Amino acid sequence: MSVESVNSRPTTVAGTLREPPVAGGGLPLLGHGPQLVRDPLGFMARLRDDGDVVRIRLGPKTVYAVTAPHLTGALALGPDYIIAGPLWESLESLLGKEGVATANGPMHRRQRRTIQPAFRLDAIPAYGPVMAEEAYALVERWRSGQVLDVTTESFRVAVRISARCLMRGSYMDDRADRICADLATLFSGMYQRMVVPLGPLYRIPVPSNREFNRALADLHLLVDEIVADRRASGQKPDDLLTALLDATDENGEPIGEQEIHDQVIAILTPGSETVGSVLMSLLLVLTEHPELADKIGDEVKRVVGDRPVAFEDVRELTYTANVVVETMRLYPAVWILTRRSVAETDLGGYRIPAGADVIYSPYAVQRDRRSFDRHEEFDPDRWLPGRGGQVPKHAMAPFGVGNRKCPSDHFSMAELTLLTAVIAAAYRFEHAPGSDTRPRIGITLRPRGLKLRALPR
Numbered sequence: 066m067s068v069e070s071v072n073s074r075p076t077t078v079a080g081t082l083r084e085p086p087v088a089g090g091g092l093p094l095l096g097h098g099p100q101l102v103r104d105p106l107g108f109m110a111r112l113r114d115d116g117d118v119v120r121i122r123l124g125p126k127t128v129y130a131v132t133a134p135h136l137t138g139a140l141a142l143g144p145d146y147i148i149a150g151p152l153w154e155s156l157e158s159l160l161g162k163e164g165v166a167t168a169n170g171p172m173h174r175r176q177r178r179t180i181q182p183a184f185r186l187d188a189i190p191a192y193g194p195v196m197a198e199e200a201y202a203l204v205e206r207w208r209s210g211q212v213l214d215v216t217t218e219s220f221r222v223a224v225r226i227s228a229r230c231l232m233r234g235s236y237m238d239d240r241a242d243r244i245c246a247d248l249a250t251l252f253s254g255m256y257q258r259m260v261v262p263l264g265p266l267y268r269i270p271v272p273s274n275r276e277f278n279r280a281l282a283d284l285h286l287l288v289d290e291i292v293a294d295r296r297a298s299g300q301k302p303d304d305l306l307t308a309l310l311d312a313t314d315e316n317g318e319p320i321g322e323q324e325i326h327d328q329v330i331a332i333l334t335p336g337s338e339t340v341g342s343v344l345m346s347l348l349l350v351l352t353e354h355p356e357l358a359d360k361i362g363d364e365v366k367r368v369v370g371d372r373p374v375a376f377e378d379v380r381e382l383t384y385t386a387n388v389v390v391e392t393m394r395l396y397p398a399v400w401i402l403t404r405r406s407v408a409e410t411d412l413g414g415y416r417i418p419a420g421a422d423v424i425y426s427p428y429a430v431q432r433d434r435r436s437f438d439r440h441e442e443f444d445p446d447r448w449l450p451g452r453g454g455q456v457p458k459h460a461m462a463p464f465g466v467g468n469r470k471c472p473s474d475h476f477s478m479a480e481l482t483l484l485t486a487v488i489a490a491a492y493r494f495e496h497a498p499g500s501d502t503r504p505r506i507g508i509t510l511r512p513r514g515l516k517l518r519a520l521p522r
């Protein structure tokens with residue numbers, strides 16, 4: 066079914082659109098807030114039983130949740146929904162308003178044109194040597210029997226790869242650790258500000274707010290340093306930072322300093338947080354399913370032999386790639402997305418009023434029993450050629466859909482496949498005391514605090 070046919074489906078009664086049903090289990094005054102805070106993943110996953118579009122009450126506010134994959138596609142592709150809403154408001158102090166992740170309309174289109182060449186399929190092989198170097202630097206730092214703090218290790222390698230590939234230069238070495246530490250503080254603080262919007266209370270100078278503000282100021286300072294260093298160097302390597310510094314607006318004028326700043330942040334932060342989160346989930350999967358790790362090891366031996374894995378091998382590491390894809394199905398780093406309607410719209414026959422906040426959860430959609438057989442089971446073979454086609458359209462979209470789709474889908478898949486191959490070929494893992502596998506639900510989804518013992522193969 067095409068998105069157009071969904072939007073124009075004549076499901077209205079006598080020309081009027083239906084109001085979406087209200088989700089079950091709401092409490093007087095508080096609505097569904099307590100359920101959403103207590104068990105956000107379970108709550109989102111159960112909503113489709115109530116309808117393809119349902120209303121959720123958060124105190125006095127009504128939010129529209131879209132649960133069916135064909136309608137999440139229509140939402141992401143429809144011109145009447147823009148990037149706005151609670152998720153984006155909570156991110157605004159970090160991402161600003163002038164970067165590609167938060168801009169809308171003509172500005173967003175122009176910015177996508179500026180950044181897109183750096184992520185094109187034919188641009189990605191040039192990043193291969195950095196990805197491979199960082200993957201080997203990671204496993205060579207680990208010692209047999211060492212207990213790894215997986216959160217730190219994963220974010221670190223993700224930041225280093227994004228920064229070194231897209232903003233070339235060794236000046237990143239000193240700064241990668243600072244970026245990681247700042248982002249860890251910021252992303253947990255922002256999720257709290259999204260689900261518990263206490264406004265001015267976050268300005269009270271208690272330690273947690275002070276720490277949040279310090280990390281925010283440091284990250285903005287860091288970005289200014291990166292831009293200033295590049296300008297002072299007088300160099301113009303062929304990378305994304307050069308493209309941003311040389312970008313012009315609709316009138317051919319250089320873009321402003323604030324936009325450059327917001328653009329650098331918009332590239333560095335989502336790139337690091339998402340890849341780091343998926344890598345943590347991958348390490349959990351390798352630990353809990355050692356048979357998958359063995360199969361990856363066998364594939365690496367067969368394809369690569371005894372030499373190091375290179376970027377050029379990634380295309381042939383199909384089993385490894387399917388483990389990455391299946392990990393992103395069950396543990397999508399971006400587990401919730403929001404939009405705002407700019408006009409009253411018809412979404413699958415339901416009325417969405419102008420100005421409504423609309424949410425959907427890739428986590429819920431990708432675990433839906435109506436779309437996937439054995440929906441909770443980890444099965445990389447479901448992505449074998451010929452079998453992936455059984456999945457309904459838009460039911461598997463960990464990188465999003467439409468004009469806001471992640472520009473880095475190919476880059477990230479190559480990076481994660483290479484990292485997984487190098488790691489699984491070198492080590493197997495077991496949980497160390499204190500390893501916490503529970504999901505940590507923030508702006509992204511990841512295991513809460515994995516501590517793994519690395520054992521050589």
Ligand code: HEM
Nearest residue numbers: 165166332335336339340343399463464465469471473477
């Ligand atoms: C947007 C997921 C890696 C940069 C998005 C969106 C998703 C996503 C779902 C769409 C948001 C929406 O529809 O509202 C992921 C996942 C990643 C990943 C799962 C890794 C596994 C990266 C990397 C970068 C990046 C490595 C940059 C280096 C961006 C940017 C946007 C975006 C700039 C905003 C695009 C726009 O609004 O036009 N990502 N991402 N992402 N991602 Fe990624």
